[in-house]
Amino acid sequence: MAEEFYVTAGTKEEQYQALLPQIDALIAGERDLIANMANLSAVLKAQFDFFWVGFYLVRKDELVLGPFQGPLACTRIGKGKGVCGRAWEQQEILVVPDVNAFPGHIACSSQSNSELVIPLMKEGAVIGVLDVDSEYLDYFDEVDVRYLQRIAERLTGCIQLKPI
Numbered sequence: 001m002a003e004e005f006y007v008t009a010g011t012k013e014e015q016y017q018a019l020l021p022q023i024d025a026l027i028a029g030e031r032d033l034i035a036n037m038a039n040l041s042a043v044l045k046a047q048f049d050f051f052w053v054g055f056y057l058v059r060k061d062e063l064v065l066g067p068f069q070g071p072l073a074c075t076r077i078g079k080g081k082g083v084c085g086r087a088w089e090q091q092e093i094l095v096v097p098d099v100n101a102f103p104g105h106i107a108c109s110s111q112s113n114s115e116l117v118i119p120l121m122k123e124g125a126v127i128g129v130l131d132v133d134s135e136y137l138d139y140f141d142e143v144d145v146r147y148l149q150r151i152a153e154r155l156t157g158c159i160q161l162k163p164i
Helices: 012-027 035-049 084-088 142-158
Strands: 052-059 060-071 076-078 094-096 115-122 127-135
Touching: 012 035, 012 084, 012 142, 035 060, 035 076, 035 142, 060 084, 060 127, 076 084, 084 115, 084 127, 115 142, 127 142
Parallel strands: none
Antiparallel strands: 052 060, 052 127, 060 076, 094 115, 115 127
């Protein structure tokens, strides 16, 4: 496990490319989902200064707030509700350029204007979501999708599920 993290400069893609080996070192040997989510939230917030970045975990019929960085967040989200609940229900990545135009958006913070949600898949099922918010409209692009999906896959690949 890495004990240090280095914020890097460059294009968004160069930053993600420099971040991936650091993430690999950070989560190497750590199989606890919560510990890895906490560190990944901190690393992503530090590197990209996202308005909000964190995780929600599937608990029965709702998503429950997990580790995050940023302002206070919604604690529970129903399946199919808001961007996170819809990504869970549809088992697909959602990029929302303007959350105010998204039907059923849950405004945990009025300062959030765009959002990217990536389902965390393990053994064919969604176990949670990675949720990233920006205070800017139309902030997320295919570079964010590609690399955050890789980060989500690294996270789910290193953890061992326990009965909830």
